[in-house]
Amino acid sequence: MSDRDARRHRVAEVPRAGQSELIAAFESLAPGSTFATRTWERPGGGGGTARVIDGGEVFERGGVNVSIVKGKDLPEEVRTARDLPEGLDFWATGVSMVLHPRNPHVPTFHANFRYFEAGDLDDWWFGGGADLTPYYPVESDVRDFHRTLRELCDRHDVADGERYKAWCDDYFTVRHRGEMRGVGGIFFDWLTPDPDAGGWEAAFAFMQDGVRTLKDAYIPIVERRMNEPWNERERAWQLLRRGRYVEFNLVYDRGTRFGLQTRGDIEAILMSLPPLARWETDAAPEPGTPEHDATAFYQPRDWV
Numbered sequence: 001m002s003d004r005d006a007r008r009h010r011v012a013e014v015p016r017a018g019q020s021e022l023i024a025a026f027e028s029l030a031p032g033s034t035f036a037t038r039t040w041e042r043p044g045g046g047g048g049t050a051r052v053i054d055g056g057e058v059f060e061r062g063g064v065n066v067s068i069v070k071g072k073d074l075p076e077e078v079r080t081a082r083d084l085p086e087g088l089d090f091w092a093t094g095v096s097m098v099l100h101p102r103n104p105h106v107p108t109f110h111a112n113f114r115y116f117e118a119g120d121l122d123d124w125w126f127g128g129g130a131d132l133t134p135y136y137p138v139e140s141d142v143r144d145f146h147r148t149l150r151e152l153c154d155r156h157d158v159a160d161g162e163r164y165k166a167w168c169d170d171y172f173t174v175r176h177r178g179e180m181r182g183v184g185g186i187f188f189d190w191l192t193p194d195p196d197a198g199g200w201e202a203a204f205a206f207m208q209d210g211v212r213t214l215k216d217a218y219i220p221i222v223e224r225r226m227n228e229p230w231n232e233r234e235r236a237w238q239l240l241r242r243g244r245y246v247e248f249n250l251v252y253d254r255g256t257r258f259g260l261q262t263r264g265d266i267e268a269i270l271m272s273l274p275p276l277a278r279w280e281t282d283a284a285p286e287p288g289t290p291e292h293d294a295t296a297f298y299q300p301r302d303w304v
Helices: 003-028 076-082 139-154 161-171 199-225 232-251 254-261 266-272 290-295
Strands: 036-041 046-054 059-071 090-101 108-118 124-133 184-191
Touching: 003 046, 003 059, 003 090, 003 108, 003 199, 036 266, 046 266, 059 266, 076 108, 076 254, 090 199, 090 266, 108 199, 124 139, 124 161, 124 199, 139 161, 139 184, 139 199, 161 184, 184 199, 254 266
Parallel strands: none
Antiparallel strands: 036 046, 046 059, 059 090, 090 108, 108 124, 124 184
């Protein structure tokens, strides 16, 4: 087996193992609610397996998708960012997930970790992150989430938790609204450590640990909030904020654009969208309401 094939085999196992572990944890929250399996093939090469739930007791919609894609049609956005010529082969793998809970007091969760190669073996990079979108934010939950991700970064010299937090705040901003879609987390891309800093192995270890840490970051929050009572006013606010989520994913999200541009599976790509959302004219909550208080969380803040 070549060095390239050995690396690809090792890194592809991380999303597969992570998917199985995460699905088991999500299903354990509501026994009887199962994530269906859906496989797909990409016309240009590769494919993936999506585990998707619709109408679950805890998650109204959610999915954990694993993909391995390859081809020659590298999108211009990636080529420009890496200053790469046209016509290069590419190979990429990763795991991505979005969970849209039914209860408005449980936050939506998004995360992904990915690996990319373009051209020869030396042109590779890692990327990923995780972010939280609460509708009724609880400060202790938000701080716990950020603390868990900061501790992840602190365990790896190649990671910069403070920078990744700021990068996440900026990336997940709905710019035409002037607000973040949630409370952030971490986001990183183009991670290619020098050999003196551990190189590929150090970045790979960060990816492995990152996928393992996702349960610790999110599951405890779900368990604390999933049985809280809620009413129709809170449901309406949840759907309104979901509208902001849709706006970001369809207008700004690079992962969505990459999937569509490389002819990925439409259902797997758009599993990130909630089953229901709403929009209203001049939908500004009244001062002094919980909904108005929530909006203060959707701006950058130091949570650690």
